[in-house]
Amino acid sequence: MTIFKEKVGEEYLTLAETKDVLADLERERAADEEREMRYELARAIEHVNRFAVLTPEESQEFVEELQELEKVDEATAYKIANTLPQDRDELRAIYAQERYSLSGDELDDVLDVVAKYA
Numbered sequence: 001m002t003i004f005k006e007k008v009g010e011e012y013l014t015l016a017e018t019k020d021v022l023a024d025l026e027r028e029r030a031a032d033e034e035r036e037m038r039y040e041l042a043r044a045i046e047h048v049n050r051f052a053v054l055t056p057e058e059s060q061e062f063v064e065e066l067q068e069l070e071k072v073d074e075a076t077a078y079k080i081a082n083t084l085p086q087d088r089d090e091l092r093a094i095y096a097q098e099r100y101s102l103s104g105d106e107l108d109d110v111l112d113v114v115a116k117y118a
Contacts, residue, residue, distance in 0.1 A: 012078040014059035015052040022048055053084070054117060062117045069109055071102055080110065084118045087111070 013021070022045045029037050054062065059081055066077035076094065085091040088107045091114075095102060102110070 012074060014054070014056070014063060014078060014081050015048050016054045016056045016059040018044075019048040019052040020056055051082075054081075058117060062113070065113050065116075066110065069106075069113070071100065071106055072110065080114065081117075084114055085111070086114075086118070 022041070025041070026037070026045055029035050029041075062081045063074075063077045066072045066080055067074060072080070076098075079094050080091070083090070083094065085094060088104070088111070091107050091110055092101070
């Protein structure tokens with residue numbers, strides 16, 4: 001017997017989308033006076049409220065535009081959309097664990113897209 005729960009699915013979300021999901025959950029918990037909000041949930045709500053700067057629609061457009069670039073896959077696009085790197089060093093940190101690195105021009109192309117939304 002194991003204590004781990006089964007993983008039934010995985011979906012990438014931007015901070016803006018997560019903010020909407022957590023806001024719904026917060027309203028649901030507030031309506032039921034007997035259910036208190038767990039510490040982890042309260043911290044997650046605080047985090048997305050502080051760092052989500054785009055609307056869910058803008059963030060989804062951002063991710064789609066990033067995915068149009070050659071070396072930006074889905075997971076990386078969401079990382080970039082959530083962190084909004086401001087320079088090449090911050091962007092290189094996102095690619096640090098990949099098996100490839102981006103050239104200066106490729107980095108600049110990504111940063112140009114980030115600049116539109118930041």
